[in-house]
Amino acid sequence: MTAKIIDGKALAAKLKVDMQVEIISLAQKYGRAPGLAVVIVGNDPASHVYVKNKKIACEQVGIKSFSYALPAETTQEHILGLVAELNQNPLVDGILVQFPVPEHISEKRILNAIAVDKDVDGFHPYNIGCLAARQPELRSCTPYGCLKLIESTGIKLHGKEAVVVGASNNVGRPMALELLLAGATVTVAHRFTNNLKSHVERADIVVAAAGKQGLIQGEWIKQGAIVIDVGIHRLEDGSLTGDVDFDSASKRAGWITPVPGGVGPMTITMLLGNTVTAFKKHVGVVT
Ligand code: NAD
Numbered sequence: 001m002t003a004k005i006i007d008g009k010a011l012a013a014k015l016k017v018d019m020q021v022e023i024i025s026l027a028q029k030y031g032r033a034p035g036l037a038v039v040i041v042g043n044d045p046a047s048h049v050y051v052k053n054k055k056i057a058c059e060q061v062g063i064k065s066f067s068y069a070l071p072a073e074t075t076q077e078h079i080l081g082l083v084a085e086l087n088q089n090p091l092v093d094g095i096l097v098q099f100p101v102p103e104h105i106s107e108k109r110i111l112n113a114i115a116v117d118k119d120v121d122g123f124h125p126y127n128i129g130c131l132a133a134r135q136p137e138l139r140s141c142t143p144y145g146c147l148k149l150i151e152s153t154g155i156k157l158h159g160k161e162a163v164v165v166g167a168s169n170n171v172g173r174p175m176a177l178e179l180l181l182a183g184a185t186v187t188v189a190h191r192f193t194n195n196l197k198s199h200v201e202r203a204d205i206v207v208a209a210a211g212k213q214g215l216i217q218g219e220w221i222k223q224g225a226i227v228i229d230v231g232i233h234r235l236e237d238g239s240l241t242g243d244v245d246f247d248s249a250s251k252r253a254g255w256i257t258p259v260p261g262g263v264g265p266m267t268i269t270m271l272l273g274n275t276v277t278a279f280k281k282h283v284g285v286v287t
Contacts, residue, residue, distance in 0.1 A: 003227070003253035006149050012265035015148075016061050019272060023062040026279065034279035035064045036094040036120065036271075037086045041079065041101045042072035051098050057268045063275055066092060076105045080113050087115040093282055094120030094275040117281055120274040123170055131177045138274050143175035145266030146207055146228045147182060153226055153255045158183035163199050165189045165216065165243070166209035171230055175207050196220075208243035218248020227256040230263050 027033040036058055040051045051067075058065040068082060079097070086095045095118045097110050116126040122140035130137045150157065162179040166172035167190035176188045189199050191210075200206055200220040208216045209230035221227060231243030242259035250256050257263055280286045 003250040003256040004153075006152060006226075006228070006255050006257045006262060008145070008149055008257055008262040008264065008266045011149065011152055012269040015269050016057070016272065019269075019276060020061045023276065026276070026283075026285070027062065030283045032091065033062050033064045034093045034275045035066060035089075035091045036096065036275045037066040037068065037089070037092045038096050038098065039068040039070065039079070039082065039086075040098040041070045041074050041105065044100065047098045047100070054096070054268060054271065057272055058275075061272055063272060064091070072102050074102075074105075076109065079105060079110055083110065083113045087113075087118060090282075092118065093278040094118050094271075096121055096271070118278055120271055120278055121170075122174070122274060128169070128174055128177070131174060131181065134181060136181070138277065139178070139270070140170060140174035141270035141274065142171050142209075142230060142263060142267045143178045145270045146175060146230065146263055147178045148270070149228055149257060149263065149266060150182075150205060150226055155226065155255075156183075157205070160184045160204040161187070161202055162205040162207070163187045163189060163203035164207045164209065165196065165200070166207075166211065166230070168209070171209040175209065175230075179205070179207075206244075210243050212243055213241060214243070214245045216244040216249065218245050218250075218252055221249050221252040223252055224254035225252070227253040228263065229257050229259050232259060232264065 038051055040047055055065045086092050095114050099107055101107055111123055116124050119127050119138050122138045127138045162184040164172050164176045167188050176186045179186045187199050189196055197220045203225055205226045207228045211231055213233040227244055227249055229242035229244040233241050235241055240260045
């Protein structure tokens, strides 16, 4: 079997076109475009690239972005003050603080200070709790993007065995909640899981988010399974690869995401989508 490619880039592009049309009509009706505030602290080059890409994506769909690039020595109090200000700013629908932040700043405190209705990353414990309680509000971007990729195959999730490899707050855990909400039977594997292979082998859906290059071997994959690779690793030659051994896995999987061009473009698109959702709440289109 040779797997069909789940093209995240193409799906993201389609969703962005639809979003652009919707934003034009919302902006006309409500007199302003959705606004996203992006805060970055320090000089981490990768984070600056991510932030730049997010701003470009905002421009593409008509979301207004507000940028706050702060020096590495910025105090926690200063950032909390800025977040409090943005929470009150009526032109700002979403607030994104790019992580990681320098070590003297508590990510948890910053995250918990963001107004829940502006938490467009979907990382706040309130929004994770809403997803757990089957009342999703702003959904974590990467897991929600993965769900959209899985849904794009047309395969129904009810009763399927799903294995999520990785249990982080931002990816693995909300991914498991998304799959559970969609009707799958979910196993979450993490660094203390024994015999990872035995779990992956029975999965109809594998979401690999361990941050370990090539961890998931092709021979572990069940024939016909859907394989979603969240991992991103830059190789010495500058190319990108994931947590799944793509060449061997694509011989057994039914569907597979590439790296790059799979999950990454969907993550940014879900961020834009969350900003539009937050805007609609703020202007009263939805309650
Ligand atoms: P993390 O380091 O916070 O969490 C990794 C998780 O994997 C942990 O729960 C850990 O217990 C588990 N793990 C580690 N080794 C394991 C092993 N051998 N077997 C099973 N589980 C293991 O990482 P994260 O933030 O969740 O990100 C994971 C990967 O996804 C990284 O490569 C990251 O760069 C990538 N990522 C990609 C996107 C995207 O848009 N494509 C978004 C977020 C993260």
